[in-house]
Amino acid sequence: MNQAQQLADRAEEVRRPRIGPDALAGGERVRVHPQLVSSPQAVELLAEWLLAPARSKPVIVISIASGHAEAWIDASRLAAEIGDRAEIYLIPTGKASWALADRLPARTEVYGGAGRLYPVGTDWMLDPCRAPLRFAWAATGGPRATDALLDDVLTLAPVDRPERTQPSSPAQVVASVTQPGLTGSDQAAASTDAVHEFPTDPAAELSKLQLLVRAVRREKDLLGTRLEETETELTAVEADRDRQRERCGKVDQRRRELEKELKAVRARSVPDGLDQDAFCDPGEQFRHDAYLAWVRRIPKSEKATRPLAPYVIGPDFLPSLNTIEGMDRAKVVDVVVEVLTGFRSPGRDLHQLRVDSGGNSRAVVRADGAVCWRVALQKGSPAARRLHFWRSGQAVELSRVVVHDDMTP
Template sequence: MNQAQQLADCAQEVQRPRIGPDALAAGERVRVQPQLVSSPQAVELLAEWLLAPARSKPVIVISIASGHDEAWIDAPRLAAEIGDQAEIYLIPTGKASWALADRLPARTEVYGGAGRLYPVGTDWMSDPCRAPLRFAWAATGGPRATDALLDDVLTLAPVDRPEKTQPSSQAQVAASVARPGLADSDQAAASTDAVHQIPTDPAAELSKLQLLRREKDRLGTRLEETETALTAVEADRDRQRERCVKVDQRRRELEKELKAARARSVPDGLDEDAFCDPGEQFCHEVYLAWARRIPKSEKAARPLAPYVIGPDFLPSLKVIEGMDRAKVVDVVVEVLTGFRSPGRDLHPLRMDSGGNSRAVVRADGAVCWRVALQKGSPAARRLHFWRSGQAVELSRVVVHDDMTP
């Protein structure tokens, strides 16, 4: 039986309650068998439940690694061994896991095949160490991560006190042996001491000691594996950081070279103030940029598409400060020729921030598009333009957070 069938069988044992405001307000939950959380609504409700102070049970969230249909961590085994001590949810790595991460405090997300136990209360929100992430880098790491999550649950569960057992016959006999030189009252006290000092079952005590030693060795191995994995992650992070620094430095160098090349290729006064009409001037700059950027062998294949300048476009260039006009002209050339530079993030403008939101469409059927002029900050500039077939109307230059067409 595969894991998916096991989860389905578990799901039939109890009726699954919905996660929602009513349940959160009541502060009461029944045991939930492993459930798959993938829709935006389910992710939103799970995030609310994890952050709810009224939650009375720990919650285990297990991620399914990208490109896989089943989790490496054994969710059915956790459900069988944990019982009603915690709730269990499964979430695919991707849009669902990133949406959940956006709604949780920093360093409390779960993704890539790992699992995390979220305790009750709110302490874990400010101290992520209270909700440790248990990694499973591949299917072979699933059993170890499963054991770790079981230990996490048992650590939070109350420990039952063992009932006092009657002393064995061996202990009673040992306690009844009289010690020379003691009075009768002292003999009784010595007998009582002997009952508590002699193990009731030496074999059982030895077995417990062996179990403790094995557990100590297992925990030591896990600690070494965790430290090794952490060292590898930190080393990879340092390599990526160094690479980003080099890439950024190279980008700045190329921008300087491009600016210098533009200055050398165009005589002074040729691009600016060639026309009295601002619209004709901008079209002139677009044509010159197209002539410079598109090789002569590709000009026939990449002509400028028909376009018009909208009424708000040129005024927006004056309002938006800190934007190189030549950069705007270059991006307009890319839009009109279909040329794709890396990092432009060309996409239709949406009605809202929802993942399934429709594109903004004008009454005449034209679709509003959005392309990056800059990146990396809320004030980064964007170009909005309308497209109907091959025809383009330049709309506005805006900052990143301005979604007005």
Template structure:
């Protein structure tokens, strides 16, 4: 028997009191309906472990249903002052796929680890736990002491392992889950010292640091910024410093966050007066009244639904990365979610640590169908000693395949939903034009006028419509033809800029680069003027792109705007 197996065997023999038992429901364990479950305590925040109390370092193994019921009741009552890691043994196995002792070693002093076989214990545990919070059949969870998972089961992610190699990877996720919920005050139970070093690179979910004294250390994202991947915190050759846990060689660099003041970062993201700027944000929460986003973690900004566009509750979901717009309003700016379009440039997101990479990228705005914890099932697993010719073995293997297929389907559907939200946001940009088919009128002029009115209704808040009405305007003979012929700019973007021109917003936006069209490039050249006294103006549809598009229009002496043409940057024909 290997040393690791001997450790696990000793752990299984190490029985704690029945009140500390762990549990998981079997593959067929039914969950009780909500009304039959005991009352759930209200969430009231996370508290540090009481002074002098530390979780047991040994693994507790659940041996019977009574212990399982007791553990479930203690979890529901939130009687554990530290996180509880519950690792289950799959049917037909003698030990869990997830290496419980390795997990226990890494979370020593932070969490209590339990192991439980699938069987009568899982029935008892499942019957005591709220729906969707059970665990069984080789799966594992971390139950945080704050009790948030009682109201939101997804706050306690399910980590499913199907083989020993799969279990090793899932053990890293479990440890990460512990660090994400362990009280900060409890994270330094080992000898520590202050060190500095250089980031060598990022491997999997860890940053590797070469210390100035010649040693090596690893940086965990969970110790630095919860909910942000390590590759969005560290980059190669980045200088770091922090507190080194000499037992685990974990380097805590969270103090470096103090060098980047979030409130100052948010303030710096605002453009100059009169200008607008597109920035990346992460959606934190969505209600019917507002969409709350973060330009940096920990500094939420509430965007009223009226500034998030139509159907905001369907277009956004927590976790989405989207483009927002700092838009001039009065003497300052307001953050809006209904103005950005696919071809608009976006300012780089800030770094969360000194000299670090941007914490968000434009690639994050496009959901990846390959993402998702549930999408990583691998049919070519190692032989775990299951005899496929036996009835039980065949059933176990079939259940595995079924779980894998359903996991992949769940991941695919989640990616599809994210992509649909992205397309909904992109399609309605420019003030709600996504609801249009482009065929509401047979006459192209009537159709365009209708779309302008819809864009104005969506772009201008109700409180501003009285002071920003649409000016009288006409559509010149070449305008629609040039719009249809020109590629590289969306119709909705043109509609948005037309609305800005007709409401005089374009005069206040430095980004529109609004100016009179000159007869030549020579200094002091006269403005292009028609015989009727109309002056030609030029407004930017795009900036910082090749052959950036421009809008040409005439402003007549009677105040009427005449839309002339949509052109490329070098086209100076009125």
């Protein structure tokens, strides 16, 4: 046979799916190493083998994450530590893994770098929790998932279990257990008995218990690691929360500083002495002050939609403004501009004046149909100032500046 033919035969051997129990060669067991399942034929054979009720060994299927050439779960380590207690297959995430998922019961698929142990029998088909999926979302999670799969296998397949006859698989036919002097039917019955025969060897039971203890210890270590990770994440979250609180405190402090600066700028925007010297008539002076406040407070983009509504200065308004103490005239002017433009500042408590304090009391209405309204100039004390004004349609008449407890329109 020439070298080219040998290479061709070797390539054909690699392409041929080897799904099922170990082959027997020369009377000795040859352990099947982790095999890659990627072709449609190999996927079909693997699905049939996983669903075979007579399968006598657990099967581990490890997925390779999309875009990666190697699995994060260490298949070589599993093969070395498990020996021939289970079969191991690798499958790429993509067409192959989805094709396998289509042939398996719901919630028993494997993909995205995770691995799953499929026990013998059919119970796992009805209860997917019997075939737990071990996640590895990145290379760093590979060792943990490898340990979990190792524990799964050693729990289901303890050491020193006597050899049992393997059934035929979809990919290959294994030599049957033969006994001299038995007919074909008797030999089949003997093989079935061998499959279901479970020896009561104390050493094997002790080994099984030791493996269970090892699995519990591994789970304890895993939970301890997860607890440490959770505590680390919680500490990071708390630190971030403290940083956010500190940042919010700085932002709030800056807001208060800007409000003070804005107030100072507004105070400087009206020349000193303007309130006293611009007009001889007090009514014209107040209208002038109100117009300047409107120009200052209403943005140019809103002046067309927020004009000063028509208003009248009532006979008691200017005297009350001049005689009441503890009230800044500029503050009264600003609130009047808010009333005339419909601008709403927080805390103004705008409402109709009632004839008394009863819950269903009617509003104060003049003979001409105008309704008396009340708006806060100050807050926080019985002496806090209020502005009373009459409204009839869009027209406004400024009535009086009063203290909080004065309910006279």
